[in-house]
Amino acid sequence: METRINRQWRLAARPEGMVGEEHFRWVEEPAPELTADGQLLVRTLYLSCDPTQRGWMARDTYLPAVAIGEVMRSFGVGRVVESRHPRYAAGQLVQAQLGWQDYALLDGDSPGLSAVPEGIEIPIAMSVLGITGLTAYFGLLEIGRPRAGETVVVSAAAGATGSVAGQIARLQGCRTVGIAGGPEKCRWLLDEARFDAAIDYRHEDVAARLAELCPRGIDVYFDNVGGEILDAALARLAFGGRVVVCGAIADYNRSELAPGPRHYLNLLLQRGRMEGFLVLDYLDRAGAAVAELRWWLEGGEIKVRVDIQEGLENAPRTLRRLFTGANLGKQLLKVG
Ligand SMILES: NC(=O)c1ccc[n+]([C@@H]2O[C@H](COP(=O)([O-])OP(=O)(O)OC[C@H]3O[C@@H](n4cnc5c(N)ncnc54)[C@H](OP(=O)(O)O)[C@@H]3O)[C@@H](O)[C@H]2O)c1
Numbered sequence: 001m002e003t004r005i006n007r008q009w010r011l012a013a014r015p016e017g018m019v020g021e022e023h024f025r026w027v028e029e030p031a032p033e034l035t036a037d038g039q040l041l042v043r044t045l046y047l048s049c050d051p052t053q054r055g056w057m058a059r060d061t062y063l064p065a066v067a068i069g070e071v072m073r074s075f076g077v078g079r080v081v082e083s084r085h086p087r088y089a090a091g092q093l094v095q096a097q098l099g100w101q102d103y104a105l106l107d108g109d110s111p112g113l114s115a116v117p118e119g120i121e122i123p124i125a126m127s128v129l130g131i132t133g134l135t136a137y138f139g140l141l142e143i144g145r146p147r148a149g150e151t152v153v154v155s156a157a158a159g160a161t162g163s164v165a166g167q168i169a170r171l172q173g174c175r176t177v178g179i180a181g182g183p184e185k186c187r188w189l190l191d192e193a194r195f196d197a198a199i200d201y202r203h204e205d206v207a208a209r210l211a212e213l214c215p216r217g218i219d220v221y222f223d224n225v226g227g228e229i230l231d232a233a234l235a236r237l238a239f240g241g242r243v244v245v246c247g248a249i250a251d252y253n254r255s256e257l258a259p260g261p262r263h264y265l266n267l268l269l270q271r272g273r274m275e276g277f278l279v280l281d282y283l284d285r286a287g288a289a290v291a292e293l294r295w296w297l298e299g300g301e302i303k304v305r306v307d308i309q310e311g312l313e314n315a316p317r318t319l320r321r322l323f324t325g326a327n328l329g330k331q332l333l334k335v336g
Pocket of ligand 1: 049050051052131132135156157158159160161162179180181182185224225245246247248249250251277278279280321322323324325326327328329330331
């Protein structure tokens with residue numbers, strides 16, 4: 001039998017600044033073989049690029065850090081090549097932590113492994129109907145708790161999570177303001193995703209534009225970015241406003257902790273609330289949430305953009321796109 005070659009990117013160094021190819025090592029070795037009942041061998045088809053991978057490279061977070069020399073951790077979708085598990089058969093599509101490699105040997109009972117639902121295209125299963133959509137859904141609805149007529153501001157609004165969060169806010173009857181980098185992204189927010197207003201933070205004064213667009217303040221700020229944009233949003237918080245701490249991508253490549261937001265005391269003055277969440281804590285309710293997201297998607301209420309790069313050799317470059325803002329919508333890498 002022909003030997004299958006497993007191409008991999010392994011972590012070579014912990015990044016201190018911007019993540020790049022120099023933090024990884026390319027390795028080629030024979031693909032693993034099944035050695036026990038319950039295992040499956042999966043051929044990677046698509047890898048998900050997620051800002052949290054920068055954290056996994058650097059330190060222990062909600063998951064232990066990727067060890068130096070270990071295959072870079074990454075969520076992905078693949079096809080089962082061989083199976084010694086009763087629930088999975090060769091040819092089936094599955095989603096799991098596959099890592100930056102062609103072949104992953106998985107324990108069929110591991111909690112993060114599941115079949116890709118029938119009838120859903122892989123990029124959709126990995127974006128709006130996957131972890132990204134669930135992050136937007138639970139973050140906005142459970143933490144932000146928007147009410148009809150309120151003003152909801154979203155940062156990284158043309159990104160995977162932000163674009164869905166803003167559109168769910170519109171479906172709750174809210175006025176939506178998206179903040180994104182560059183005119184193309186802002187045009188997409190207005191023309192396709194139907195945000196009520198867009199702010200190009202690279203070319204406009206965010207604080208001035210928020211004052212203009214949110215004269216009665218911000219009721220819900222869905223924050224993907226942190227840094228100065230968070231500060232500008234805190235300064236405009238409405239009475240009883242909520243700040244959803246989804247992420248802080250502006251800080252992920254900093255070598256030192258970011259300075260705290262200067263306007264945090266507005267939480268006191270406005271009786272506001274700022275609360276973080278981790279989507280993994282809501283996965284027991286994923287089924288109903290995916291059903292609702294799918295209903296909106298199929299009804300044309302939610303528009304999705306997926307940005308697909310190709311080739312395992314481009315994995316480090318593709319991850320980096322998230323931090324330069326090169327992606328529009330969910331960043332995926334097609335491997336197989
Ligand atoms: N809490 C959770 O459970 C959870 C789960 C998943 C993701 N997240 C968080 O959600 C956020 C979005 O993740 P995603 O996967 O949907 O990625 P994404 O928004 O599709 O991509 C990241 C975007 O962030 C923007 N960005 C990058 N650097 C920036 C900076 N310095 N200042 C302002 N904007 C910057 C870029 O857009 P521009 O061109 O507009 O700058 C880029 O396109 C991240 O913070 C991530 O950590 C949280």
